Amino acid sequence: MNKTQPQKIQRQPSKKSILLEFLGSMNLAISILVVLAVASIIGTVLQQNQPYNDYIIKFGPFWHDVFSSIGLYDVYSAIWFLLLLGFLVLSTSVCIYRNTPVMLREMQQFRLHAKAKSLKSMKHTSEWRVASTQTTAAHLIQKAKLYMGQYGFQLRDEVFDDHHTLVAKKGGINRLGYILTHVGIVVICIGGLIDGNLSLKVKEWLGEVKIETRDILANEVPAISRLKPDDSLSFRGSITLPEGSSSNFVFLNVRDGYLVQELPFAIELKNFRVEHYESGQPKSFESDLLIHDKEYGNDFEAMISVNHPLIYRGYAIYQASFGDGGSQLELMVRPLFSSEELKPKKIKAVVKKSASITTSNGQYVLEFDDFRKFNIFPNTDKSVNKRFVNYGASIVFKARDESGQAREYVNYMSPIKLEGRYFYLTGMRETVNEDFKYLHIPVDANATMERFFKFHAILNDDKRVLQMAQATVGGGIRDADKNNLALQQQVTQAMVRLVKLFRQGGYIAIDKDIQAKVPKEKQQGIAKAYMGVLQTALQNMYLLVLREEGIDISKGISDAESVFFEDAVSALAGLGYYGTPFYLQLVDFEQRESSGLQIARAPGKNIVYLGCLLLIIGVFMMFYIAQQRFWIMVVKAEGGTALDVIFAGSTNRNEFGFNKRYQNFAQQLKALLSDNE
Amino acid sequence: MNENILPQQFQAQNWLKQLTIMDWLFAVAMLAGSVYAYSQYAAYMDEYEVGILFASAVALIGLGWGWKPSRTLFVAVAVLSLFAISLYNPAMQALAAKGITGQAAIDILTNDKQQSKFFLKFLISSQSATMWMSALFFMATVAYFIELFGRSSFAGKVASAMVWSAVTMGLVGLMVRWYESYLVGSDIGHIPVSNLYEVFILFAIITALIYLYYEMRYETRAMGGFVLLVISASVCFLLWYHFEKGASEIKPLVPALQSYWMKIHVPANFVGYGGFALASMVGVAFLIKERALRHNPAGLMATRLPATDILDDVMYKSIALGFAFFTIATVLGAMWAAEAWGGYWSWDPKETWALIVWLNYAAWLHMRFTKGWRGTPMAWWAVIGLFVTTFAFLGVNMFLAGLHSYGEL
Numbered sequence A: 001m002n003k004t005q006p007q008k009i010q011r012q013p014s015k016k017s018i019l020l021e022f023l024g025s026m027n028l029a030i031s032i033l034v035v036l037a038v039a040s041i042i043g044t045v046l047q048q049n050q051p052y053n054d055y056i057i058k059f060g061p062f063w064h065d066v067f068s069s070i071g072l073y074d075v076y077s078a079i080w081f082l083l084l085l086g087f088l089v090l091s092t093s094v095c096i097y098r099n100t101p102v103m104l105r106e107m108q109q110f111r112l113h114a115k116a117k118s119l120k121s122m123k124h125t126s127e128w129r130v131a132s133t134q135t136t137a138a139h140l141i142q143k144a145k146l147y148m149g150q151y152g153f154q155l156r157d158e159v160f161d162d163h164h165t166l167v168a169k170k171g172g173i174n175r176l177g178y179i180l181t182h183v184g185i186v187v188i189c190i191g192g193l194i195d196g197n198l199s200l201k202v203k204e205w206l207g208e209v210k211i212e213t214r215d216i217l218a219n220e221v222p223a224i225s226r227l228k229p230d231d232s233l234s235f236r237g238s239i240t241l242p243e244g245s246s247s248n249f250v251f252l253n254v255r256d257g258y259l260v261q262e263l264p265f266a267i268e269l270k271n272f273r274v275e276h277y278e279s280g281q282p283k284s285f286e287s288d289l290l291i292h293d294k295e296y297g298n299d300f301e302a303m304i305s306v307n308h309p310l311i312y313r314g315y316a317i318y319q320a321s322f323g324d325g326g327s328q329l330e331l332m333v334r335p336l337f338s339s340e341e342l343k344p345k346k347i348k349a350v351v352k353k354s355a356s357i358t359t360s361n362g363q364y365v366l367e368f369d370d371f372r373k374f375n376i377f378p379n380t381d382k383s384v385n386k387r388f389v390n391y392g393a394s395i396v397f398k399a400r401d402e403s404g405q406a407r408e409y410v411n412y413m414s415p416i417k418l419e420g421r422y423f424y425l426t427g428m429r430e431t432v433n434e435d436f437k438y439l440h441i442p443v444d445a446n447a448t449m450e451r452f453f454k455f456h457a458i459l460n461d462d463k464r465v466l467q468m469a470q471a472t473v474g475g476g477i478r479d480a481d482k483n484n485l486a487l488q489q490q491v492t493q494a495m496v497r498l499v500k501l502f503r504q505g506g507y508i509a510i511d512k513d514i515q516a517k518v519p520k521e522k523q524q525g526i527a528k529a530y531m532g533v534l535q536t537a538l539q540n541m542y543l544l545v546l547r548e549e550g551i552d553i554s555k556g557i558s559d560a561e562s563v564f565f566e567d568a569v570s571a572l573a574g575l576g577y578y579g580t581p582f583y584l585q586l587v588d589f590e591q592r593e594s595s596g597l598q599i600a601r602a603p604g605k606n607i608v609y610l611g612c613l614l615l616i617i618g619v620f621m622m623f624y625i626a627q628q629r630f631w632i633m634v635v636k637a638e639g640g641t642a643l644d645v646i647f648a649g650s651t652n653r654n655e656f657g658f659n660k661r662y663q664n665f666a667q668q669l670k671a672l673l674s675d676n677e
Numbered sequence B: 001m002n003e004n005i006l007p008q009q010f011q012a013q014n015w016l017k018q019l020t021i022m023d024w025l026f027a028v029a030m031l032a033g034s035v036y037a038y039s040q041y042a043a044y045m046d047e048y049e050v051g052i053l054f055a056s057a058v059a060l061i062g063l064g065w066g067w068k069p070s071r072t073l074f075v076a077v078a079v080l081s082l083f084a085i086s087l088y089n090p091a092m093q094a095l096a097a098k099g100i101t102g103q104a105a106i107d108i109l110t111n112d113k114q115q116s117k118f119f120l121k122f123l124i125s126s127q128s129a130t131m132w133m134s135a136l137f138f139m140a141t142v143a144y145f146i147e148l149f150g151r152s153s154f155a156g157k158v159a160s161a162m163v164w165s166a167v168t169m170g171l172v173g174l175m176v177r178w179y180e181s182y183l184v185g186s187d188i189g190h191i192p193v194s195n196l197y198e199v200f201i202l203f204a205i206i207t208a209l210i211y212l213y214y215e216m217r218y219e220t221r222a223m224g225g226f227v228l229l230v231i232s233a234s235v236c237f238l239l240w241y242h243f244e245k246g247a248s249e250i251k252p253l254v255p256a257l258q259s260y261w262m263k264i265h266v267p268a269n270f271v272g273y274g275g276f277a278l279a280s281m282v283g284v285a286f287l288i289k290e291r292a293l294r295h296n297p298a299g300l301m302a303t304r305l306p307a308t309d310i311l312d313d314v315m316y317k318s319i320a321l322g323f324a325f326f327t328i329a330t331v332l333g334a335m336w337a338a339e340a341w342g343g344y345w346s347w348d349p350k351e352t353w354a355l356i357v358w359l360n361y362a363a364w365l366h367m368r369f370t371k372g373w374r375g376t377p378m379a380w381w382a383v384i385g386l387f388v389t390t391f392a393f394l395g396v397n398m399f400l401a402g403l404h405s406y407g408e409l
């Protein structure tokens, strides 16, 4: 026999329960919530998934390596971030596991066994005495039951030795709300995890899949960077389809590279449409697609637009963007400087491709970036009652010289009205951060740039410049100097030199020349003289152009023609800074658009939505359905025959509203339960 | 006495029986209004939008029945908006006959020296109504502080009336703006919750409405000045945005925003923001009261501000309301994103900040319910919460790039 006293069992908490305690602790949960929030901030402050070169420029190579190795460029799929999420799920699950039995019990419990003492110590409590000659405890409870029953409470009563208790209970569903909310969170995370495509990460980690970083054609991408349709449970990729083309794969952007994800069907873009508002903003993008599905023997058409995707075989196909799909361009190359060959020639080009041009300055590579059919701007012309004007078609291209330096140009196809006159606009910039600087080429009476280029051709023809200078000097010289050949020659040469300077660098070149060669005090006088000479030369060349056009200038020239002269001279003065030795005139085009599609498969989506539903229902149940309990206890008063009624109430929400209700009930019950009838 | 029947005075009233004739008239008016709207504008709605229209009517009836003063508000907004529309219609037709349409015609009717319509120019065009709203909110702020410091209950009554009027004018402004957007161009028309300018009006209105509800529930106006401060701040921003940036111009919608989701996602979000903003200002009041009680218990603040547990309760309730609606809004946003961007969650900065805000308040709620934290730390947390919320609301648009296309400053 064991003589020792039965020992109080001090059970050591098991390892498992310590672990559960830790995982389910509120401190851990709140810490995770806060850490997750902070980690999420990083991802919003540091732009994610940019080209790695941009990061290197921004942070330098050292920090770039640090940042990329801890996954800061793709925070939300970094291992540590996923682990954090995993912990949240685990912690929430443990919480549910531990609390659910308690909560379910609490939902059902009436707490009939509450003692008088504990009822009297509640926040909402009151007590009154009823003379028992008139009634019995059972009778009072019966009345209270009737009364409370009207308000939709669940009722339960029990007779004890010395008292009779009634409990009215409501809103147990509040506790169910707790369960739904937290189960909702777990369900959402599970759905998210499915769509997070962990299997791809694992494969990448095992080396079965490698990211492609080279800029190569999709069909040249090696098998290790390709995913078969069944390889990915979920993905989100994109593809740009020019009109008339089709594709059975999409690109998945992964960090600084991509993977090719094959689809079990092909998508063909038949037609793409953009509709515009009056202001030129896009109003809608629509793609007419043709789906070719050999596997299912299905060929069908579908239209998608923004906010209206096509869902097919669990793949959702979205309209994401649009662009040029290789419009055909017909261009006129108009040389600007090569004095030997000023004849324009036609070339063909395709947008998104490049072409090259050989000039006397070397070879230029032209990269055609974009074509736009419309350019709509707010109307500044007061004489027309329109809010917006359409400047017509334009091209954007870069011209790269042999040293690799590129400038960007935007050229408009049709003349644009500015200050009452029409000009062909061409803009140039050296870096993308600048605004375009525009050259305004005036139009002639036929709305073409022929006259301008004729003028330009004479200006650039050394022989004709010399002839013009000789004729001008010969005709304008004073009789006394007629025989001074040396002087004549000197003036002629000066004129020719000025014209050459002007065509190289406009007024600025002449100014520089003066600054370099003329003593300071004489500069102003010389400048004035030079301008006079230049002006005369330009005017005479312009008259040559007009004469060649067959215009009668004997009675002077018209206003329009003199305005043209001013505009043409300004444009010519700017040509020296234009950058390329040619001007590309857009003559004709055949537009071909492309549609940017995004294709996603997210089998976890419905799970996530289910979780969201549970979460929302749960949250509302928790906040807006208060658990309420009222106790009505009838006790035989000590030593007497009277009955004491204790009325107490408790809630877990909205004490303020509950108190009003309690007071109301207390007042009515007091009247009801001491009613003398 | 019959054992099973309670005497008359103890019998509970069926809630349906508690509805008055006015409640029923109100319900009929709301339903009739939505049927009328349907008959007039069905062509502009898809089936979801029709659903939203009738669901809103039901929601308004519920709100009106549960909170009686709101019935007057809704009726007043409807009457004033219809009045504005009735002024616009013939006048626009007359101008169209002269070849003037769209924004130009609206400008004439609301601004022109000779040809403008008096009521449109000075009262109920969307511009004027919004200006009235702004002015009334400013005046109400002052009036609430007069009531607080001057112990003038008259000033308090005036302040409440001003907030009600401001909300009315704000809602009229939005309603009329909605109509005006269709006058600008039938393809341009859209519900005015599509850009930062419009949602700032919405924010002021919703925050004020939630406040008015608590003012009535707790029968105190002492929190009014504090709450109106944050509303006034948003009105200041609104005015700056309007006058400096011309943000009030009605612009067409980019394709991504052309969706019925916008009609539910944005308002739900702003109930969330409104609740959080309100909680933070009540938090400020709490901190002042708590400090006053410690340092100067007989002073003005200690005696005039509501009891700390009332402030605490209001703070909790508005955070709970905000959290519940913010949850809905975020879920709706995810569903919309799934339709427009091809994924329900892209970790776009705006989305991510919504999550941060949400996690923040989830942590707040847990501290209160599982750790039983009350009072000062929770009040500070609620105040800090406003900064987090403001960043999610405004800062993201200003500083971070992303997919959310509306509301670049």
Ligand code: HEM
Residues within 6 Å of the ligand: A023, A024, A025, A026, A029, A033, A088, A091, A092, A093, A095, A096, A099, A178, A181, A182, A185, A619, A622, A623, B320, B362, B365, B366, B369, B370
């Ligand atoms: C993102 C994750 C979570 C969210 C959004 C969330 C949400 C909520 C909400 C909204 C409440 C209601 C607060 C209230 O009563 O007003 C709540 C209560 C609660 N949560 Fe969570 N929760 C999360 C994670 C957790 C975790 C991980 C735990 C376990 C440690 C937990 C334990 C609890 C408990 C014990 C309550 C109190 C229930 C009560 O007695 O009323 N929650 N939660």
